[in-house]
Amino acid sequence: MKLDKNFFIDNLKTILYAGVIAIAIRSLFIQPFYIPSSSMEPTLLIGDRLFVTKYSYGYSKHSFPFSPPIFKGRLYSIKPKTGDVIVFKTPSDNRTDYIKRLIGLPGDKIQFIDGSLYINNNQIFKSIISKSDIIYCGKETINVNTVKERLPNGKVHSSVYLKNYSFKNSDLFIIPNKHYFFLGDNRDCSKDSRYLTSVGYVHEDNLVGKAQFIFFSSDFRIASIFSFWKWHKTIRTNRFFKKIN
Numbered sequence: 001m002k003l004d005k006n007f008f009i010d011n012l013k014t015i016l017y018a019g020v021i022a023i024a025i026r027s028l029f030i031q032p033f034y035i036p037s038s039s040m041e042p043t044l045l046i047g048d049r050l051f052v053t054k055y056s057y058g059y060s061k062h063s064f065p066f067s068p069p070i071f072k073g074r075l076y077s078i079k080p081k082t083g084d085v086i087v088f089k090t091p092s093d094n095r096t097d098y099i100k101r102l103i104g105l106p107g108d109k110i111q112f113i114d115g116s117l118y119i120n121n122n123q124i125f126k127s128i129i130s131k132s133d134i135i136y137c138g139k140e141t142i143n144v145n146t147v148k149e150r151l152p153n154g155k156v157h158s159s160v161y162l163k164n165y166s167f168k169n170s171d172l173f174i175i176p177n178k179h180y181f182f183l184g185d186n187r188d189c190s191k192d193s194r195y196l197t198s199v200g201y202v203h204e205d206n207l208v209g210k211a212q213f214i215f216f217s218s219d220f221r222i223a224s225i226f227s228f229w230k231w232h233k234t235i236r237t238n239r240f241f242k243k244i245n
Contacts, residue, residue, distance in 0.1 A: 026054075027054060027065070028063070030054065031052050031208075033211075038137055039191065040099060041189075042135060042158055043157065043244065044085075044214075045217065048216075053212055058075055058077040060074045060207070062207075063208065063209075081155070082152065085099065085102075086099070086182070086208075088182070088207050091200055092197075099211060100183060103119070103181050104180065106176065107175060107177070108120055109121065109175075110193075111173065112170040113169060124151065126147040128145050129148055130145070131145050142162060143162075144160040145160065146160050159186070161188060167188055167194070175201055178203060178204045180201065180207075213242060214244065215241060216240060218234050218236060
């Protein structure tokens with residue numbers, strides 16, 4: 001059977017149009033991300049899959065695949081709020097996606113004193129809600145205190161600390177203009193802005209988008225994805241469509 005040349009051309013056009021539409025949606029509106037580490041426990045667990053809105057803070061070159069240098073700065077820039085959970089490109093390579101909680105705005109002063117977080121010389125109030133939680137730190141499990149923290153703008157979120165804090169005291173961090181300071185909610189098991197050589201202060205152009213909700217979650221450390229008879233243990237249906245606070 002002889003195929004019409006137009007058949008191939010029409011199908012190629014369809015594939016190209018679909019690709020352009022997919023890239024536009026991913027770049028301008030919403031993008032899925034997978035959580036590979038435990039640095040944001042208990043808010044985000046390894047195996048969570050979530051949607052991030054790209055328009056929340058405007059657009060930079062990092063809004064697009066491979067960060068093409070098509071323009072400088074941010075277009076339609078919207079300032080993030082303290083407490084937002086944000087995906088950003090790490091300053092060390094401008095390629096790797098990290099997800100952390102925004103703690104400090106430009107000009108803010110951040111410091112840890114005796115295991116407590118201080119913002120602009122004010123201690124952040126935290127109330128213990130559990131002293132017996134066990135969470136992951138890499139491949140290991142750790143015993144933690146789970147607390148509720150209230151940020152200066154009234155935002156309340158959960159975070160965890162080792163019972164014998166591994167990060168008790170820090171230098172004073174003064175956030176430069178157009179930069180932000182991020183922390184993981186798993187405070188003693190997170191590579192974040194406290195570590196200036198690996199993450200440090202994050203420039204506003206490196207913001208990718210705001211984490212909104214989890215659409216799927218699974219823990220295939222329990223069993224292989226091919227062990228479908230164990231999916232009732234590996235798939236966390238209670239986390240489906242959970243809003244990220």
